[in-house]
Amino acid sequence: MIQFGDQEISNxxxxxxxxxxxxxxxxxxxxxxxxLVIKVPARALTxxxxxxxxxxxEAKRELKNFRWQSAHLKGCRFKGRFSGNDFGEWSYSPxxxxxxxxxxxxxxxxxxxxxxxxxxTIRFPRWPCITILDPLRRWRELQGLPWPRDRxxxxxxxxxxxxxxxxxxxxxxxxxxxxxxxxxxxxxxLVGNLEGVYY
Numbered sequence: 001m002i003q004f005g006d007q008e009i010s011n012x013x014x015x016x017x018x019x020x021x022x023x024x025x026x027x028x029x030x031x032x033x034x035x036l037v038i039k040v041p042a043r044a045l046t047x048x049x050x051x052x053x054x055x056x057x058e059a060k061r062e063l064k065n066f067r068w069q070s071a072h073l074k075g076c077r078f079k080g081r082f083s084g085n086d087f088g089e090w091s092y093s094p095x096x097x098x099x100x101x102x103x104x105x106x107x108x109x110x111x112x113x114x115x116x117x118x119x120x121t122i123r124f125p126r127w128p129c130i131t132i133l134d135p136l137r138r139w140r141e142l143q144g145l146p147w148p149r150d151r152x153x154x155x156x157x158x159x160x161x162x163x164x165x166x167x168x169x170x171x172x173x174x175x176x177x178x179x180x181x182x183x184x185x186x187x188x189x190l191v192g193n194l195e196g197v198y199y
Contacts, residue, residue, distance in 0.1 A: 001021060001022045001023075001024055002016075002018065002021045002022070002023050002024070003023075003024040003025075004024070004025050004026075004029050005024070005025070005026050005027050005028060005029050006027065006028045006029070007028075007029060007030075008029075008030040008031075008032060009029070009030070009031050009032070009034055010031075010032045010033055010034065011032075011033045011034065012031075012034050012035075013034070013035045013037065014031070014034060014035070014036050014037065015037040015039065016036070016037065016038050016039060016040050016044075016045065017037070017039040017040065018040065018044075021044070022044050022045075022046070023040060023044060023045050023046070024046045024048070025045075025046070025047045025048070025050045026046070026047060026048035026049045026050045026070070027048055027049040027050075028049055029049070029050040029051070030050070030051040030053065031050070031051070031052050031053070031055050032053045032054060032055070033053070033054050033055065034052075034055045034056075035055065035056045035057075035058065036052070036055060036056070036057045036058070037058050037060055038057070038058065038059045038060065038061075038063055038080075039060045039061055040061075041061070041063075041064070042063060042064055042065055042066040045066065047068065047070055047071045048070045049070055049096065050070070050071050050072070051071075051072045051074070052071060052072065052073050052074065052076050053074050053075060053076075054074070054075040054076065055075075055076045055077075056076070056077045056078075056079065057076055057077070057078050057079070058078075058079040058080050059078075059079070059080030059081055059082055059107075060080060061080075061081075062080070062081040062082070062083055063080070063081070063082050063083070063085060064083045064084055065083070065084040065085070066082070066084070066085050066086075067085070067086045068085065068086060068087045068088075068097060068099070069086060069088075069089075069090050069093060069096065069097040070093070070096045070097050071097055072097065072098045072099075073087065073098065073099040073100070073102050074098075074099075074100055074101055074102075075100075075101045075102065076102045076103070077102070077103045077106065078102065078103065078104045078106070078107040079106045079107055080107060080108070081107070081108045081109075081110075082107060082108070082109050082110075082112055083109070083110040083111060083112070083172075084110070084111050084112065085109070085112040085113075086112065086113045086114075086115060087099045087102075087112070087113070087114050087115065087117070088113075088114050088115035088116045088117040088165075088167075089115060089116035089117065089165070090115055090116065090163065090165070091116070091163065091164065091165055098116075098117065099114065099117045099122070100117065100118065100121045100122075101121045101122075102121070102122055102123070103122075103123040104122070104123060104124055104125045104170075105123050105124070105125060105126055107125050108125060108128075108129060108172065109124075109125050109129055109170040109171075109172070110129075110170070110171055110172035110175050111169070111170075111171060111172075112169065112170050113162060113163070113166050113168070113169050114166070114167050114168040114169070114170075115163050115165045115166050115167065116165040116167070117167060118167075119133060119167050119168050122168070124168070124170060124198055125170055126199070127173065127188070127199045128172060128173040128174045128184050128199075129170050129171065129172055129173065129199065130170065130171050130172075130173050130176070130187070130188075130191060130197060130198070130199045131168055131169070131170045131171075131197070131198045131199070132159075132168065132169050132170075132171070132191075132196065132197050133167065133168050133196035133197070133198070134167060134168070134196060135159040135162060135166060135168070135169045136159065136160060136162055136164065136166055138159075138196065139156045139157075139159040139160040140156060141194070142155060142156060142159060142191070142194075143155060143156025143157075143159075144156075145190055145191065146190070147180055147190070148180040148181050148182045148186070149180055149181050151179065151180050173187045173188060173199070
């Protein structure tokens, strides 16, 4: 195991690329103005009680199903592909995670949730990603749209099952279109006039 903890690291480039080691970031680790390059799968990475301040976080391979629930992310910029990632503060572990003033405009997110945070401070990914604000309150409205292949009920159920503090979810229009058997442009047309949907 390669561990970074109980220290502050500034202006460094950390590359997580071992094919055999597990990476553990924390406890009590602060990364400030650093670049974190992630080349390992989620199962090889643990982040606990770590602060990222004005860092660049770059996934060189798609980071799938990772929860940033024990990371404080402030002023960070994300690059690369993130699928099934969760960012923010979870109700069952208050104070252990947060996200604010972060920029995802150079990242590609899919089925990634933002929990317990102020979305006004987040720059969401650009098209072909779609971000839906307040999805738990609006799942019926989204479910009721004329989704191809009658995917609306499934999509609505998934959105309704999210954590109660979910304030936004970002989906890949490309992947959503494949699942629905249509085109990304058709997805954009379908949701484009809804309030609280950004792309």
